Amino acid sequence: MTEVRVGYMCKVDYDWELGEALGGSVVYPSIKDLQRKEKAHDHCGIVKVKVTLEEVVKKEKRYTKKEIDKLKKQTQKESNNGKG
Numbered sequence: 001m002t003e004v005r006v007g008y009m010c011k012v013d014y015d016w017e018l019g020e021a022l023g024g025s026v027v028y029p030s031i032k033d034l035q036r037k038e039k040a041h042d043h044c045g046i047v048k049v050k051v052t053l054e055e056v057v058k059k060e061k062r063y064t065k066k067e068i069d070k071l072k073k074q075t076q077k078e079s080n081n082g083k084g
């Protein structure tokens, strides 16, 4: 199973941060999206990257009913706070 996806990165992030930075590095789906989110990085340059899936090291976890109810309550609280 080899899955490859194409994306775009800040060139400085690619040169210096990818695989090093705690908190990760962002790969954007389009050049336009990168430019919109990283206006401050206009001088950095842009690189096109391919991300290859090597291995699933941990499968996604399904939410339990209890966890779903908890998330619903949090979302309701947040939307109520927004109105106040």
Ligand SMILES: [Zn+2]
Pocket: 010, 011, 012, 013, 038, 040, 041, 042, 044
């Ligand atoms: Zn940058």
